[in-house]
Amino acid sequence: MRQRDVVEAWRKERATIFASALGHPRNLLDSVRRRLILVILIAIMPIASACMLQGVLQLRRTSEETQARLVQSAIAAAGSVQNVFAAAENVLQALKNANDVRNADADCQATLSGANLSVLFSTNISLFGSDGVLRCSALTPNDNVVSDRSWWRESVQAKDFTLSSRMVSPITRNEILIGTLPLFSASGAFDGALSIGINGLWLDNLLKREMAPTAGIISLLDATGREIASNASVASRRMFAGRDLSSYTDHLGEAADDKGTVWSFAVAPLERHGLMVAIARPKDELFRWTTLHVMISFVLPVVMVIFTLVAIWLATDRIVLQWLLYMRRVTAVYAQGHYGFRPTRMHQAPSEFRVLGHAIEDMALAVRERDGKLRESLAEKTGLVREIHHRIKNSLQVVVSLLSLYGSSVPQGEDRRRFEQLRVRVNTLAVVHRIFYEASEGSEVRVRELLREMAVLLEGAADRNVTVVVEADDALTLPTDFAVPLALMVTEIIMTLARHDATSPARLTLDGAIEGGTFILTLTSSEPSDGRLGKADLAHGFASQLGGTVEDVDGENGAVVTVSFPARKAGGERSHAGR
Structure with a gap:
């Protein structure tokens, strides 16, 4: 059972050798095996046709020779009867005198x-x-x-x-x-x-002495086809009665007796008295070897074509397809990044496939070397990018520290509040760059991680008791170039919704999802917005930078702000992103 499973698996793998988009036959002749079969068939077709034509010509020649032999035999057998008629005429000629x-x-x-x-x-x-x-x-x-x-x-x-x-x-x-x-x-x-x-x-006995009825049937007939003499009268009438025998003088005829035996007959006119002689012999005896030769002439090309097709089929499998399959396996291993693999069976392949196998192996080594260089270059660039984010984060933290230092001397009031908002915005950028620096995937950021960092930052910077809850899916990601405008937009919306003049605790919920290629961020507040997210608000500017919109709706339980913008994978183009 195990051996059967191995064979079945090999057959399936062999059947899928052209199953890929590049290898799937595009038409009937888009196949090595089929093209080889077509070429070989075209090459051997003249030989096969010549053999069949030779069989046809041999059958025709044998038919003509058989007719000639039968006619000669009939005339020779009828000679004794003609002698009887000549003797009868001589007797009468003598008596008249x-x-x-x-x-x-x-x-x-x-x-x-x-x-x-x-x-x-x-x-x-x-x-x-x-x-x-x-x-x-x-x-x-x-x-x-x-x-x-x-x-x-x-x-x-x-x-x-x-x-x-x-x-x-x-x-x-x-x-x-x-x-x-x-x-x-x-x-x-x-x-x-x-x-x-x-x-x-x-006369009948005379013909019987010339040819036994078992060897053949010979009949002497007049111009109207009536029998005059025969060595087998009953069989002769069965074959020749009612036939226009004059139409068979240039070719063989066929007739069947009571037993179903097919006879071939020939007809020849005699010189005098308007008589005809007809002779018949079993067709099997006359054409036994001829039929065998003709059958061989027709069967041999067919057998030759069948053996050729089978040979091409097997040879294509053993010489071509098995090595194509082997090289396909080798390339599949290389495609998975295992460039150290060596095709050990290629020394058994024909020279053309060995050359191709060595070329693929050299290509894999070249790809391995280039892949190593690219990895080194990518690691170097990734390290530089991480270093840049680290330095930007440090620089922004220095700015935040300076803002905190100078902001402490600003009196309490509207100016102090705006100074604190500026410090929060700069701190937001520092947090984003810290996330960039710590991210394991340099081209994407996790939305849940980004929103939680924003929630911690904004909860600590608020002038009142504000709770920000993040409910976004942990697997949700966005490209890194979306992170900065998204973080700043969330900062602006939360600072706008969490009013500094309110004394009761506030609760805000952040939820994100991607639906039909659109990223939807929903912010639910326990307090109404009262139209504070106006068109001139910075949140709309950041949403426009993302190629989206901001909508806020006040309800009985508070405000619901919905931000939507086109989403894309890392490295892709945004469909409506603004610049």
Whole structure:
């Protein structure tokens, strides 16, 4: 628990390194750590961007290479199927030159049957007239007229060997493709056509031998996108049915099977018959390493930035901030006046901070020497000022003694009373300078002490029984330049209120306070003033010198005199003080 408290205290102290008015960040970038982070980020951003761009280019290049490989594989796999179509066309080309077939004589069926048996993928070979009526066939069909069939209409309009879409044979009940070769007379007129049934399952098996369905899906499709042959018919229809495959000849496509596996496929047109071949392979297998490389290209810059930020953060703490914090502690010790402190840990700091630490240490030594000289000079000047106050006090006491000596020869009456008042005023100045001489703080005087000295002096100088009570706060102080006019003003007010012609005892109370920057002195007398504090009285003059006013109010229990003037601390300027 103790170790935890030490760590928490260190964290709080570290967090307040910029908490002062001078060190508090003024904006987001007003920090060594943040500026370093910004500079390093700007420096490594081109490298990180280059790595990411390289990953994007690699992905694009790999996609193009994969498409090229798939297309080549598809064309190679479809080559055997194209060979089948070429073989079927060659068979028909050979048969059209046979006279017994061309003339549909008695040997036509035998010739067609022999050709049909010799071709492994053939299901039937037939000869049709120009009107679409069967003239000769290797197998006996159920329907002798095909003029209404779509594949026949296409062959009539074609000039070369054509292939139909995949259909069910009415004879064998197997899926077949019908290859048709149109026949023309010597004059160039359409004279019928030879057709051959190509076994669709045989084509599918041929593609399966070229590529296993688990390795990939390859399909042969016509221009409309209808499947002609495939090594995985169900999956092929799932992927390619309803797609415009002609739009994928220049880039890879993607499709998902029933299990949710994503496949990438490429499409390439074949040279003849308007056919297209499409090949698909699982995307994970094609781009496994490419995805890893691209991820590394993107993740590596991010990791590099994160490690850089962490390194800067820790390095700033260990190399910069901890020494700033240490020097802040050192300067705080020097600020408390402990100039003899030596920063013993600075030898572990980097050279720049060692130079700064030595400079701070030299500055502290210089401040220590100058502080010593200033203290000596201040002590000397304070001694001189105290000596001046002592001599002034002695001189004023000599004057008071002379006034007492010469005043004793003055007859009793008004002149004698004025002579005594003069002696009291001079004695007041002597008392003030004695207080200055005895004061421990040379720039301030305690108001309670000053008023009590005035009370003792005035009680002894009065011609009657006068009691002066001081109730001012003991902690109340005023600058020394306020003491003389304040003491003389109090002397004038008390001598005015304590009438010499009265015989009953008098009681006066002095109370002082500072309210809202104004010093208020209240004198309460047991006797009314009867307007004796006129505007021409000396009390008003001394109050004006202090920048204040004097107000007296007579009540049932006596007079209340209120003196108010602006207060200030020692060394400050008075707001309305008169000169």
